[in-house]
Amino acid sequence: MSILMKRLKRWLYLGHRWLGIVTCLLFVVWFVSGVVMMYVGFPNLTEAERHRASPSLAWERVAVSPEDALRTVGQTRFPRELRLAMLDREPVYRIVGWNGAQYTVSAASGRAIAGVDADTALAVAAHDPRAVRPHILGALDRDQWSVTARYDALRPFHLVALGDPDDTRLYVSGRTGQIALDTSGSERFWNWFGAIPHWIYVTPLRAQAELWRDVVLWMSGVAIVVAVTGLWIGLLRMRVRRRYASGSISPYRGWAAWHHLGGLVGGVTLVTFIASGWLSMNPNRWFGPRAPTQAMLERYAGVTEPRSGMDLEQVRVAGCPALIEVRFGWLAGQPRAILSCREGPPAVCCSPEAAAADGAGARIAEAARRLLPEATITGTVMLTEEDAYWYSHHQKRILPVLRVTFDDPDATWFHIDPVTGEVLGRADRSSRTRRWLFNAPHSFDFLFLLRWRPAWDAVMWLLSAAGLVVSVSGVVIGWRRLR
Structure with missing residues (x-):
């Protein structure tokens, strides 16, 4: 048994050493690019x-x-x-x-x-x-x-x-x-220093979505092995009570000591960031979709025929002076037009409930039941401020928003714009779990930090610095080993 344990321990050290030489440079790139992404997102049209x-x-x-x-x-x-x-x-x-x-x-x-x-x-x-x-x-x-x-x-x-x-x-x-x-x-x-290296957005690779996904999953998977074995070795080589001859808890000197001691401090951060990044790729499709299906939206609309049911003259009269767009749709079998003006929020016109005291509330409640007809609504909550599942971070969330919860096996929630009646998102149990397994440990998007933004920046910079100490020292050690 002792011989087997020695062999396993040797393979643990060798595996970490050579896999680490391959991945430590990748760790450096991920940490540096992650800091850039805190302030500059990938281009998109809002x-x-x-x-x-x-x-x-x-x-x-x-x-x-x-x-x-x-x-x-x-x-x-x-x-x-x-x-x-x-x-x-x-x-x-x-x-x-x-x-x-x-x-x-x-x-x-x-x-x-x-x-x-x-x-x-x-x-x-x-x-x-x-x-x-x-x-x-x-x-x-x-x-x-x-x-x-x-x-x-x-x-x-x-x-x-x-x-x-x-x-x-x-x-x-x-x-x-x-x-x-x-x-x-x-x-x-x-x-070029942010999302592209962080997400491995190399154009020929990213153009092939499934191949890109597999590459990222395998690279981050190997990186998890390196991070976990490194933390394990760091704990094995640490002596707190019976210290080494130098009086240190580490047997190493120079860059190796930085790597060991830095790994004891920043190793958990490294494992957390890498593992949560791996989960962001939805391995094995563990997490459900966040968009409602066509069937859900068609039931919600109540009409599938290719007609708008709207009088264009009525829409024109109801429009604002700087009207730029009209979106036609249906809500529980009633036609509606959503008007977007150059200034101000969108407005709904030309439907019976538009003039009602509660706006579209009654019609939305009726339509919401059709989203999952085989389930029962267990609650409706009008959110007037952000919470742990509906919050702005790199994207602006609409408030107030209506949350409708169902008793289906997936415990599904829907978020609905109470003004326009549009379904803004769907969240089942798996997607809410993803929020805590990916978003929370990867972006640290906790409300108590986001509400006081300098605190969030300070935490992310500190954690990234800890990860960089481990990664940079690993690159130096690996380079010396290769030489």
Whole structure:
């Protein structure tokens, strides 16, 4: 038995040593890039930016009904999204099908718009208030910033530089003419030290989503083994009562001592960050989806036929002076139009409950029961402030929000906008568990820290510094071993 234990111990040391030589540089990259990501996120187009770049709706040119637009592109069911907005100076319907396909139909002539040229894309970009000297940089299908599959239905893009001091670039869809993404010069610069190395967002790899996922899972999995074995060895080599001849609890000197002692302090941090990062990739699909299914949303709407049920003249009269978009939908079998104005929150018009004292409350309550008809609602809570499951961190959460809970086997929650009636998110037991296994240990997004932001920054910097001591010393030791 003693011989076996010695052999196992030797393999423990050798495994940690050689795997650590491979992964310690990766640890350094992850910690440094994680600090950058605290302040600079990966580029994306926010709703506020999209609205600011949208012209006011030209009602006088709208001559086509939503039903005609849906027929033009062959929709046999009410789509996931149906919007009336502008394409430069032309009103258009933007339609997103349940399969993700996107269509654009002129609301003036009824023709399907199969694509837009560079001149039109330039005109679209010129409406952005940041535009100074907009000019076309060229056409592209995919690049570092538009690499993910979420943009597939909009490819290819016209890349437009706005000529502003921030060196902003817009990605205008060559298929639909809408702005899909914006990036600034500082975002593009800092992301090379932030999200790109942290998420291993190498364009050829990230373009193949499943391959990228497998690579990240295996790399972080090996990294977990290194971190756990290192912490184990650190505890085995530590002497508190019967110290080494030097009087230290560690037998090592120089960089090796930094690695050992730093690992005793920062080892738990290292294991926590790496293991939670591995869980973020949803290994073995342990965590359920966070978006409601098509069936749920169709039951919630109560109508599946490709019709809006709205009188456009009624919507026009109810609109604000700076109306930029109308979203058509259904709620428990009643049509509704959500109006987005340049200033202020969205408003609901033209539905019976819009004029009621409680707004859309009664209609939402009726529709919510249809989300999971086989289950019973166990509670409804109107959140007026953030809590542990609905909070703003790198994305702004809508408040107030209605939380509806069900007694189904997955203990599902839905968050619903009480003004517009839109389902904002779905959270079952597994996704709430993910919040504590990934978000909490990886981002430390505890409300008591986020409410006093300097405290959160200080904690993250301190933990990252502890991890860097272990990682940098490991890189130095590994380099010396290789030499």
